[in-house]
Amino acid sequence: MIKAVVFDADETLLDLRPAIDYALDQVLDSLRSLQPDLVPSREQMRDAWREVFAEDPAAPVPLIRRESMRRTLARCGLEQHLEHHYELFFHHRYAQTRPFPDAVATLAELRASYLLGYATNGSSTADRCGLGGEFAFELYAHQGGLPKKPAPEFFAAVVAATGVQPEEIVYVGDNYHHDVEAPAAAGMRTVWVNRGGDELPGPVVPDLVVERLAQLPDGLGRLAA
Numbered sequence: 705m706i707k708a709v710v711f712d713a714d715e716t717l718l719d720l721r722p723a724i725d726y727a728l729d730q731v732l733d734s735l736r737s738l739q740p741d742l743v744p745s746r747e748q749m750r751d752a753w754r755e756v757f758a759e760d761p762a763a764p765v766p767l768i769r770r771e772s773m774r775r776t777l778a779r780c781g782l783e784q785h786l787e788h789h790y791e792l793f794f795h796h797r798y799a800q801t802r803p804f805p806d807a808v809a810t811l812a813e814l815r816a817s818y819l820l821g822y823a824t825n826g827s828s829t830a831d832r833c834g835l836g837g838e839f840a841f842e843l844y845a846h847q848g849g850l851p852k853k854p855a856p857e858f859f860a861a862v863v864a865a866t867g868v869q870p871e872e873i874v875y876v877g878d879n880y881h882h883d884v885e886a887p888a889a890a891g892m893r894t895v896w897v898n899r900g901g902d903e904l905p906g907p908v909v910p911d912l913v914v915e916r917l918a919q920l921p922d923g924l925g926r927l928a929a
C-alpha cells in the first residue's frame with residue numbers, strides 16, 4: 705500500500721529551465737553594460753556550469769553556480785563583478801522559478817490520499833518557488849549534513865521523514881539515476897517523469913512512467929490497487 709509520495713523539485717515539479725535562462729540573460733545584460741565587447745554567451749555560462757558540476761557533482765548547487773560564474777567572468781576579465789552578478793542571478797532565478805502548470809492541482813488531489821514530501825539536491829526552496837505549504841516535510845541536500853542524491857543516506861532521510869516503510873513510499877522525479885535507480889535501491893517504488901518521451905536509460909524499470917504530473921493520481925491509484 706502506498707502511504708507517501710515524495711517529489712524531486714527541479715524539472716519534476718518546477719519548470720526551472722526558463723528561470724535559469726532568464727536569470728542568465730539578466731546577468732549577461734548587466735555585464736554587457738560594463739564591457740560590451742567581452743561578454744560571454746549564455747552557452748559559455750552553461751558550459752562552465754557543466755564543467756564545474758563534472759568536477760564535483762556532490763557539491764552544493766549554489767557553489768557550483770558561483771564557481772562556474774567566477775570562471776566565466778575571469779575569462780572575460782570581469783571577475784571583480786562576480787559578487788553582484790551572483791546575487792543578481794539568484795534573485796531572478798528564484799523570482800522566475802514556478803511550478804509546472806499542472807503541479808499544484810495534482811498535489812491537491814494527491815494530498816487527499818497520501819502524505820506528500822519534497823526532497824531535492826537543489827536550492828529550489830518550496831516557499832521561494834511557488835510551493836510553500838504544499839508538503840508535510842521538505843528535505844534539502846547539504847542541510848544538516850545530508851549528502852546529495854544518489855547517496856543512500858539521502859533516501860534513508862526520506863524514509864525517516866515519512867515515518868513509513870520504504871515500500872510504502874513512491875519517489876517521483878525526472879532524473880533516472882537520482883530519482884529511479886537510487887530510490888529503487890533503497891526499496892522505494894518509483895515514478896519517472898519523462899516529459900521528453902526518452903528511452904529508458906538503464907536496467908531498473910520504474911513502477912510508473914508519466915509525461916505529465918496530471919497523470920499521477922490515476923497512475924498511482926492503479927499501482928496501489
Ligand SMILES: [Mg+2]
Pocket residue numbers: 712713714715716877878879
Ligand atoms: Mg530534477
